[in-house]
Amino acid sequence: MTSWHPRILKSSRSKYLGIVEALEQDILEGRVKPGTLLPSQRAIARDLSVDLTTVTRAFAEARQRGLIRARAGRGTFALWPPDAPQVFPQSTNTYVKRKVTLDLGMNNPPVGRTHAFAATLRRDLDRLLAEDPSVLDYPTEVGRDLDMQAGVNWLKQRIDSVQRDRTLVAAGAQAALFGIFHLLCRPDDHVCVPSLVYPGTRAIIRDLNLEAVALEQDEEGILPDAFAQACWRGDRGSHPIKALYLTPDIDNPTTATLTEPRRTAIARIAQTHGVAIVEDAPYSALRPNGPRAFASRVPELTWHVATVSKVLSPALRMAYVLTPSAADAHRLAGVFRATHLNPPPISVALVRRWLSNGSAEMICRDVAQENTARQRIARAALKSGSTGAKFFSDQVGPHGWLQLPAGWNSDAFADEARRAGVIVAPDSAFAVGESRRDAVRLSFGTPRDHASLKAALDVLSTLLSQPTSEIRAVV
Structure with a gap:
């Protein structure tokens, strides 16, 4: 027997969303x-x-x-909203509680949580396919030239003197970084990286059999003296430093942005x-008025990678x-042809249209504003108080860095958080x-709304306020 009377919420943007949002409202209000x-x-x-498709x-x-x-x-059953324990029938008369x-x-x-993005994506994909079906084929030379010029125009907003013959399009940042390190380095070469670094870069270094030289860092990023010492030791040893990898704006994971003097x-x-x-x-596109890029300071040495995944869509x-x-662009293009041929033509054409x-x-601005709203929620939920934890973040960044209080090990904290229903990334x-x-590291973009994000952060705040001895005995 059922007890939901389906309806369409009139305030919704479409019929199918009206059905979903009516169900969600009825669940939240206990009907x-x-x-x-x-x-x-x-x-x-x-x-x-x-229609049935709706x-x-x-x-x-x-x-x-x-929600379901x-x-x-047996059919489809209603569940509790995402910030509450969920139940569903295991048999005809038994229910099992599960944490979300x-x-x-x-x-x-x-981006997927904003109405404007979904509407823009649907509109421009429809127009793109109607006006230029060739985006479903391999790119032509004319198409490549248009794509490169779009990239030049975008990069020029933040970097001085961008030239078309120095610009390439890659199938994402990970593919670009792999190609660059493959081109610059040979097995056993040494590369400098922050002591805490993007995991994708760690994977590239491992797979190419490179040696990572960890540079000390603080709240402002890597220490120039640590970089200088690594270069000095390399020049006098058998393994000179071949490259320095860094994320100068809103570092992943620490959120640090390198200051002008350090750059x-x-x-x-x-x-x-x-x-x-x-x-x-x-x-970097989230803060167009930020410090000058290294590609502007030392263009003769810099390989600049600007993905759209974090500012438009993954x-x-x-x-x-x-x-x-x-x-260098010609040589790197050869590596790209060997590793991934070309990025998805429909993605490149859509981004070109959006640019x-x-x-x-508009999407970048919306992402920055939503990031800012979520950062405010995080700062309120994780304010230092008596826990001894320290929270670091950038106003427009998608993530935060939570320094745990004395007595907490990051892996143990991540384990306890998972048991409580929240996934975090330990150092x-x-x-x-x-x-x-x-x-x-706490990433704030995945929860579908502010209430879900706050529920997750409240779980972490509760964990922080409890002595570790109350969580797990040491024997």
Whole structure:
């Protein structure tokens, strides 16, 4: 027997969302209890006089929001909203409680949570396919030229003197970084990285059999003296430093942004020792008036990678790459052809359209504003108080860095948080060698709304306020 009377919420943007949001409202207001068997999709379509495909889309969205769960042979059942324990029937008269897992571990931007993004994506994909079906084919030379020029125009907003013959398009930042390190280095070569570094870079260094030289860092990023000492030792040893990798704006994971004096010092050291700089800039478009990029300071040494994943959407697997010279671009293009041929043509064409019609700027602005709103929630939930924890963040960044109080080990904290239904990323996921901080990275873009984010942060705040001896005995 069912006890939900399907309806369409009139304030919703579309019929299928109206069905989902009506169900969500009824669950939140207690009119639909956990474990309620919902009518079949065909019955809902008949009662609401809509197409079956509309109801199918509604059910798919409801599953993604954690509102329903299908049980083979038994039907589809309502669950509690994402910030509450969920229940569903295990048999005809038994219910099992389960905690919802809230993910603060995956560093997603919140673009999929904004109405404007979804509407823009649907509109421009439809127009793109109608106007230029060739985006479903391999790119032509004309198409490549247009794509490169779009990249030049975008990079020029933040970098001086960008040239078309130094610019490439790659299938995402990870593919670009792999190609750059493959080109610059040989097995056993030494590269400098922050002591806590993006895990994708650690994987590249491992797979290419390179030696990572961990540089000490503080709240402002890597220490120039540590870089200088590594270069000095390398020049006098058998393994000179081949490259320096860094994320100068909103570092992942620490959120640090290198100050102007540090950038100047690091650039001077790189020039003195002839060290290539691999500048990973996933978040730079969120702060267009930030400090000058290394690609502007030392263009002859800098390989600049600007992905769209963190500022437009992870679904668009592409990045723009600015190389030190046209010859370097030609060599790197050969590596790209061997490793991934070309980025997805439809993604590149869509981004090109967004850059030309102003949508990219609008989405970046929306992402920065939503990041700022979520950072405010995080700061309020994790204010230091008596816990001894310290929270570091950037106002427009998608993540924060939580330094744990004395007595907490980051892996143990991550384990306890997972048991309580929240996923976080411990510093062991970023550490090079023995570098540890007893800290965790918290990413704020994945929770579907502010209430879910606050629920996850409240769980972490409760954990922080409890002595570790109350969590787990040491024997």
